[in-house]
Amino acid sequence: MANKKILVTGGTGFIGSHTVVELQQNGYDVIIVDNLSNSSIDVLDYIAKISGIMPAFEQFDLADGKLTAGFFNRNNNIDGIIHFAAFKAVGESMAKPLDYYRNNLQSLINLLEGMKTHAISNMVFSSSCTVYGQPDELPVTEKAPIKPAWSPYGNTKQMCEEILRFVTHSHPVHAIALRYFNPIGAHDSALIGELPLGVPNNLVPFITQTAIGKRECLSVFGNDYNTSDGTAVRDYIHVVDIAKAHVIAVERMLGGRSKSELEIFNLGTGTGYSVLDVINSFERVSGEKLNYKIVPRRPGDVEMVWADTRFANDELGWKAEKSLDEMMSSAWKWEKALVTRPV
Numbered sequence: 001m002a003n004k005k006i007l008v009t010g011g012t013g014f015i016g017s018h019t020v021v022e023l024q025q026n027g028y029d030v031i032i033v034d035n036l037s038n039s040s041i042d043v044l045d046y047i048a049k050i051s052g053i054m055p056a057f058e059q060f061d062l063a064d065g066k067l068t069a070g071f072f073n074r075n076n077n078i079d080g081i082i083h084f085a086a087f088k089a090v091g092e093s094m095a096k097p098l099d100y101y102r103n104n105l106q107s108l109i110n111l112l113e114g115m116k117t118h119a120i121s122n123m124v125f126s127s128s129c130t131v132y133g134q135p136d137e138l139p140v141t142e143k144a145p146i147k148p149a150w151s152p153y154g155n156t157k158q159m160c161e162e163i164l165r166f167v168t169h170s171h172p173v174h175a176i177a178l179r180y181f182n183p184i185g186a187h188d189s190a191l192i193g194e195l196p197l198g199v200p201n202n203l204v205p206f207i208t209q210t211a212i213g214k215r216e217c218l219s220v221f222g223n224d225y226n227t228s229d230g231t232a233v234r235d236y237i238h239v240v241d242i243a244k245a246h247v248i249a250v251e252r253m254l255g256g257r258s259k260s261e262l263e264i265f266n267l268g269t270g271t272g273y274s275v276l277d278v279i280n281s282f283e284r285v286s287g288e289k290l291n292y293k294i295v296p297r298r299p300g301d302v303e304m305v306w307a308d309t310r311f312a313n314d315e316l317g318w319k320a321e322k323s324l325d326e327m328m329s330s331a332w333k334w335e336k337a338l339v340t341r342p343v
């Protein structure tokens, strides 16, 4: 019997590339669509180096309805979709809200049109803990009220989940939304990892780029939060733990085990760490002293958030396995491997 075929949008990106490897290693055929706006085509070669399989690839912008419809007309044997392709930086979205709404919403709508036309009935959607804003209660569960978003990025994820809630109700489409907390780290081969183009928005690549000498100094955005050390708290989770959850979600839907048209799961470790905790972990595992300074808070940041993971643990049979030190150690190994790469 032919392997099941999965479309991975944003598959040359950070979480996408790690998920492609896990899918391939679990016997799935993968086709990637990516516009390479925040990733490099070289990632395809590194995926193939890890898995031994070069994924199929098409480059175009999913926000373009005609190009997306054309893709589905050329590829009508798709069993499921994992949709990563989106702009995803909280801070950046404050400065470019319309880019975020146009890109993140239109891409999803075009994919759903293609699913309807070609009877593709399964989608895993890349959502985010940012849909919670600043939760009233911690750890935050999937049943927590969705509060007004703190950033256009978080708002697009809220709106995409709402689109899925209505579309899965009126069309023969199942979806699983995975609300990532803070994905960090890299594949233990150090062949794929977080590779932001330009100045990183996220904490961990900025830490490792500072330590390797690409950046002068890390700015810690605020130490006047109501937390143990004044710096903001997040639930950092290894990207490979996140990737494994996507394979489980695909298998749940293809196996007909979904219990409703739209299911939503938190992907976190259940433990919150402050920015200074992350810096201390990095210094411990790398032996490097990090150059950083405290600066004012970043607009759009919440104070603290970490996951209640019981639903994903019990219902998906999935649990994050890697520790913060393992996450930071893999991130540092990846940064050092990048130095040896041909430019």
Ligand code: WQD
Binding pocket: 088, 089, 090, 091, 127, 128, 129, 130, 180, 181, 182, 183, 201, 202, 203, 204, 206, 218, 219, 220, 221, 222, 232, 233, 234, 275, 298, 301
């Ligand atoms: C983490 C903490 C910053 C940079 C991310 C993704 C988003 C979503 C949720 C998946 C915050 C602080 C950061 C820096 C700093 N993930 N920081 N100096 O904003 O929590 O959101 O996870 O969907 O896509 O963006 O992550 O890494 O930007 O920030 O002090 O140079 O580190 O203030 O407290 P964030 P982040």
